Amino acid sequence: xxxxxxxxxxxxxxxxxxxxxxxxxxxxxxxxxxxxxxxxxxxxxxxxxxxxxxxxxxxxxxxxxxxxxxxxxxxxxxxxxxxxxxxxxxxxxxxxxxxxxxxxxxxxxxxxxxxxxxxxxxxxxxxxxxxxxxxxxxxxxxxxxxxxxxxxxxxxxxxxxxxxxxxxxxxxxxxxxxxxxxxxxxxxxxxxxxxxxxxxxxxxxxxxxxxxxxxxxxxxxxxxxxxxxxxxxxxxxxxxxxxxxxxxxxxxxxxxxxxxxxxxxxxxxxxxxxxxxxxxxxxxxxxxxxxxxxxxxxxxxxxxxxxxxxxxxxxxxxxxxxxxxxxxxxxxxxxxxxxxxxxxxxxxxxxxxxxxxxxxxxxxxxxxxxxxxxxxxxxxxxxxxxxxxxxxxxxxxxxxxxxxxxxxxxxxxxxxxxxxxxxxxxxxxxxxxxxxxxxxxxxxxxxxxxxxxxxxxxxxxxxxxxxxxxxxxxxxx
Amino acid sequence: xxxxxxxxxxxxxxxxxxxxxxxxxxxxxxxxxxxxxxxxxxxxxxxxxxxxxxxxxxxxxxxxxxxxxxxxxxxxxxxxxxxxxxxxxxxxxxxxxxxxxxxxxxxxxxxxxxxxxxxxxxxxxxxxxxxxxxxxxxxxxxxxxxxxxxxxxxxxxxxxxxxxxxxxxxxxxxxxxxxxxxxxxxxxxxxxxxxxxxxxxxxxxxxxxxxxxxxxxxxxxxxxxxxxxxxxxxxxxxxxxxxxxxxxxxxxxxxxxxxxxxxxxxxxxxxxxxxxxxxxxxxxxxxxxxxxxxxxxxxxxxxxxxxxxxxxxxxxxxxxxxxxxxxxxxx
Numbered sequence: 001x002x003x004x005x006x007x008x009x010x011x012x013x014x015x016x017x018x019x020x021x022x023x024x025x026x027x028x029x030x031x032x033x034x035x036x037x038x039x040x041x042x043x044x045x046x047x048x049x050x051x052x053x054x055x056x057x058x059x060x061x062x063x064x065x066x067x068x069x070x071x072x073x074x075x076x077x078x079x080x081x082x083x084x085x086x087x088x089x090x091x092x093x094x095x096x097x098x099x100x101x102x103x104x105x106x107x108x109x110x111x112x113x114x115x116x117x118x119x120x121x122x123x124x125x126x127x128x129x130x131x132x133x134x135x136x137x138x139x140x141x142x143x144x145x146x147x148x149x150x151x152x153x154x155x156x157x158x159x160x161x162x163x164x165x166x167x168x169x170x171x172x173x174x175x176x177x178x179x180x181x182x183x184x185x186x187x188x189x190x191x192x193x194x195x196x197x198x199x200x201x202x203x204x205x206x207x208x209x210x211x212x213x214x215x216x217x218x219x220x221x222x223x224x225x226x227x228x229x230x231x232x233x234x235x236x237x238x239x240x241x242x243x244x245x246x247x248x249x250x251x252x253x254x255x256x257x258x259x260x261x262x263x264x265x266x267x268x269x270x271x272x273x274x275x276x277x278x279x280x281x282x283x284x285x286x287x288x289x290x291x292x293x294x295x296x297x298x299x300x301x302x303x304x305x306x307x308x309x310x311x312x313x314x315x316x317x318x319x320x321x322x323x324x325x326x327x328x329x330x331x332x333x334x335x336x337x338x339x340x341x342x343x344x345x346x347x348x349x350x351x352x353x354x355x356x357x358x359x360x361x362x363x364x365x366x367x368x369x370x371x372x373x374x375x376x377x378x379x380x381x382x383x384x385x386x387x388x389x390x391x392x393x394x395x396x397x398x399x400x401x402x403x404x405x406x407x408x409x410x411x412x413x414x415x416x417x418x419x420x421x422x423x424x425x426x427x428x429x430x431x432x433x434x435x436x437x438x439x440x441x442x443x444x445x446x447x448x449x450x451x452x453x454x455x456x457x458x459x460x461x462x463x464x465x466x467x468x469x470x471x472x473x474x475x476x477x
Numbered sequence: 478x479x480x481x482x483x484x485x486x487x488x489x490x491x492x493x494x495x496x497x498x499x500x501x502x503x504x505x506x507x508x509x510x511x512x513x514x515x516x517x518x519x520x521x522x523x524x525x526x527x528x529x530x531x532x533x534x535x536x537x538x539x540x541x542x543x544x545x546x547x548x549x550x551x552x553x554x555x556x557x558x559x560x561x562x563x564x565x566x567x568x569x570x571x572x573x574x575x576x577x578x579x580x581x582x583x584x585x586x587x588x589x590x591x592x593x594x595x596x597x598x599x600x601x602x603x604x605x606x607x608x609x610x611x612x613x614x615x616x617x618x619x620x621x622x623x624x625x626x627x628x629x630x631x632x633x634x635x636x637x638x639x640x641x642x643x644x645x646x647x648x649x650x651x652x653x654x655x656x657x658x659x660x661x662x663x664x665x666x667x668x669x670x671x672x673x674x675x676x677x678x679x680x681x682x683x684x685x686x687x688x689x690x691x692x693x694x695x696x697x698x699x700x701x702x703x704x705x706x707x708x709x710x711x712x713x714x715x716x717x718x719x720x721x722x723x724x725x726x727x728x729x730x731x732x733x734x735x736x737x738x739x740x741x742x743x744x745x746x747x748x749x750x751x752x753x754x755x756x757x758x759x760x761x762x763x764x765x766x767x768x769x770x771x772x773x774x775x776x777x778x779x780x781x782x783x784x785x786x787x788x789x790x791x792x793x794x795x796x797x798x799x800x801x802x803x804x805x806x807x808x
Contacts, residue, residue, distance in 0.1 A: 006525045007566025010518045013489050017565035035563040037552075038486055043601045054737060054751040058597055061490020061641060105496070113522050135522035136504055136514065145502035149724075152497050156724030160732015162497070163490040163641055164739075166752070167732045174698045174733030176795035306605070308555045382796055386698035462524065473488050 001028065004453060007035075009465060011110040011135075013062045014472030016432070018444075018465065019314070022453045027461070030441065030448040032432045037290070037316040040477040041304045044422040049075060049391055049414040052422065056410070057164045059424070059477045062105070064163035065098040065155075066403030067474075070410040070424075073399030076170035078412070079391050084384045087172020089375045090158055092256040093185075094168060095401070096368050097154045099255075102404035103331070103361040104151070106469045107200075107227075108133070108144035111358070114462045115234055125234045132227065140199075140227060147195035153188050157181045171387035179381045189373050196365055202226025209366040212341035214241075214349060217359065228362055235355045243451070244464040245351035246443035247326040250333035251430065253277065253409070255402035258371055259338035263322065266336075270348045274337050278323075279398065282409070284425065285319040288312055288434035296321065296437065299411040300396065302423035316476045319433035319442060320425045328352060328443045329406025329430045330468060332360035352447075354467040361469075393417060403427055405471050426474035444468060478510075478655045479542040481535055481578065482517040482588075485562050485571045486598050486608060487549025490641040491589040492519050497724060498644035510652050515542045529566055536577040544651070545582035545628075547575055547611060550591040550598045551621040554607035561606050572621055575611070579622055583630040584654065586637060587611045588647065590739055593636035593668065595620070600745035612636070612668065616742040632661060636668035640739035645721050646673045667742060669715065678711035678729075678736045679765075681719035690784035691777045692792035697752070701792025703735045705761055708752045712765040714738035733795075 007017030015036040021029040040059050044052055056071040057064035069091060076083070083091065112133035120126050132140045152162050158175055159167035167174045177185070193205060201208050202224045211217050218236070221229040235241065254261025254277075262274030283296040290313045292305035307313075321327070332352060335343035340363055346356040396413035406427030413421045433442035441449075444465065451460050484492070496503055507513070514521060516531045523531060534540035551572050552561040559570020567574070579585050587593040587610060594615050598608035610620045612634040618624035620634075627633055637646050650670045653659055665674050682688065687702040694701035703709035711719075714736050718728045729736050737751050738744045749755040755762050764773050787799040 005566055007564075008518060008524065008528050009565060010521060010524050010528060013519070014484070015562070015565050033565070035565050036486065037561045037606070038598060039601070039606060040597070042605065043597055046602065048750040051751050055597065055745075058488055058490070058640065061488035061493045064488070064490060105493075109496075109520060116522070136520055141504050142502040145496060145498075145504065149497045149499050149502070153725030156722065156727030156731075158732075160727045160729045160734065161718075161723035163488075163493055165732060166729065166734035166737075169697050172698070175731075176698055176733070178796065306555065308558070308560050384698075385795055386696075388696050 012470045027451045030445045033315040034317045034476045060474045061163045063403040068168040069401045070399040072168045072170045074397040074410045078395040078397030081171045083172040086385045090173035094159045099404040111466045151192045170389045173385045176385040205366040213345045241355040242350045244354045244447045246447040249327045251327040251329045252334045252337040253400040253407045262337045264337045266348045281323040285436040287437040299423040315434045319436040332357045335360045354463045357467040424477045428470045428475040431468045478512045479515050480544045481515045481542045482546040485549035486552040487591040491548045494641040495644045538581045543583045546586045547592045548588040550596045550608040552606045585628045586635045590638045590640045593638040594742035597745045638740045673717045674715040676717040678714040678718045691781045692788045698795040707735045709735035710738040711736040716740045
């Protein structure tokens with residue numbers, strides 16, 4: 001057996017190193033390391049509670065809005081402030097823009113370039129896929145970057161700028177949309193829909209989101225032009241629908257009043273209801289993180305104290321667990337928890353996989369863009385967008401939202417107006433968590449076991465790691 | 478012109494912002510200017526050993542490159558070990574990589590305020606991460622590379638400050654360098670390119686009519702000027718955010734929230750809540766720097782007394798409730 005260190009693991013957000021134990025050309029154990037520590041939880045302590053709104057977006061440049069939304073929700077829960085209808089619609093639009101743009105960035109810039117690697121040169125699909133998706137130089141990049149920049153213009157109208165907006169407030173949004181902006185935003189949504197339908201999917205959003213089974217998906221994709229059908233063709237050739245399974249316990253906090261939250265596993269059955277989410281069952285284990293040792297703690301009582309020389313540790317990432325279990329979060333989790341038939345069918349047949357995670361992102365693009373069109377139309381110019389926050393002198397709050405990569409939670413408490421505890425569990429903290437005290441590997445660590453590794457191996461490990469769309473800067477906040 | 482790009486103690490937001498470059502897609506824009514990436518952690522194909530080989534070749538002077546772009550703060554802790562950020566796969570501190578690479582770069586660019594001045598990490602009380610910028614430690618010259626550092630091209634570190642940077646600031650600075658060269662006279666006292674930093678955020682602010690009359694917003698989402706109550710530093714912050722819009726048509730002020738002066742060193746720890754204006758005897762402190770305070774107070778009192786009803790009432794609501802009057806031609 002030999003140990004292989006893979007790093008820098010690039011085309012993810014932030015820093016990632018993966019250590020693999022390889023025996024007879026197969027991975028037998030994996031350790032996932034976030035080799036960067038930033039310490040935003042400590043940084044927030046002592047600040048005025050509302051300052052979290054300016055600070056937490058800076059945790060992450062790719063999901064800064066999600067961080068804002070979690071902080072705003074935590075402050076809202078501490079104060080009891082409610083959002084007016086326009087404010088809620090605006091927040092959903094702003095968060096959805098970031099989440100969907102993330103899916104697009106991931107597909108074109110982070111994930112697909114691996115299919116252009118020379119090790120696939122003998123595959124029938126290779127010439128087309130390589131010229132389309134080669135890193136930086138591929139023919140897909142200009143239109144994808146154009147569509148991305150165009151879509152982010154929604155945030156120019158709704159939240160001033162991206163990343164690092166301060167528009168999301170506990171009581172709504174600082175930016176009241178004007179009647180003229182409403183027309184422009186609808187036009188931008190039409191433009192983005194056009195890109196998705198003609199270039200990415202090669203079919204209408206409604207037609208795609210109505211697909212209810214894997215066989216329907218395969219029939220739909222057969223012979224179809226489009227960047228996602230091209231992926232699907234290559235993915236089935238490489239059998240990626242049965243690669244990259246973790247524990248198959250899926251967690252979602254629920255998103256935009258569109259996707260329900262909860263916990264679900266294929267063991268419950270394809271049409272089974274979800275378990276209601278009980279946040280009290282969440283705890284973080286630090287046994288393999290460079291943090292002072294202690295019992296697993298719920299985040300409302302959590303600590304982050306550096307111990308850089310701890311012997312058993314190999315990462316800065318904590319290990320969040322749900323009722324002591326390893327849980328996966330992300331677009332796939334969001335969709336199976338919400339009961340989306342195609343996502344559930346894929347998972348019930350094969351378990352979570354590279355293919356299922358990519359398909360779930362496409363389902364979100366196809367279902368959320370039409371929802372956004374409805375939200376914009378439901379906005380009433382002239383009605384209020386923001387209610388005033390009045391914080392008590394001391395208190396505590398929890399903000400649970402869905403970022404592109406999955407469940408994001410902020411737990412804060414403050415005394416005499418100043419933060420005395422702030423704990424964050426980011427989606428990739430769940431997915432790329434290390435072993436816990438009972439020896440359970442994290443989701444990615446499990447998903448890598450059994451994969452081919454070594455000099456001549458195909459880049460399957462690359463596909464599996466990137467199928468989670470990891471965000472390491474969030475992980476180490 | 479070849480770019481080598483690395484990320485350290487930051488959020489990656491400057492790269493993400495850069496990808497929003499307009500009007501042309503970033504890769505086309507750079508390619509047509511003859512600018513190419515030797516390696517970029519978010520964008521390049523090479524991973525693992527192949528990536529480390531590129532970096533090692535650059536650090537040893539075997540592979541030439543022109544501009545070293547660094548994004549994120551330099552984390553020197555704990556206890557000077559650099560362990561808070563080891564370059565993945567190499568086991569070596571990122572600070573060590575940056576020092577080695579900087580010796581071979583013709584120019585060194587700090588991308589974003591973290592890299593320029595140390596960012597939020599450096600502004601944590603006690604600075605437990607031992608964070609700093611490349612050539613500044615907050616507003617003091619120094620930083621990782623030292624205050625006397627000059628790259629082989631004869632310039633100190635070029636600080637494209639901002640949290641995050643506007644894509645245009647990076648693209649324009651790179652193209653200025655590629656086509657015309659960059660001189661010390663093109664930078665301000667904090668090393669920022671004057672092409673964006675010799676303006677104030679205040680310039681071109683869509684709320685200027687409210688500013689003129691000191692018709693102030695009182696709460697989040699109000700339309701009025703954000704300086705008097707809500708912490709806006711647009712009159713003190715060097716950047717062209719309201720002249721060169723963000724994401725098509727936006728800016729912080731247009732988005733309804735205050736400028737927190739994210740292009741200025743030390744903006745992370747202003748000494749007051751971000752969204753509140755500190756005041757003394759009811760008068761905001763931190764008034765525009767190039768105007769005597771007494772004059773400002775006198776003018777403000779005068780302009781407040783002359784505020785049109787339309788401006789006064791529209792300032793404290795989130796959409797205009799009084800329209801500009803319509804007059805007949807020639808009246």
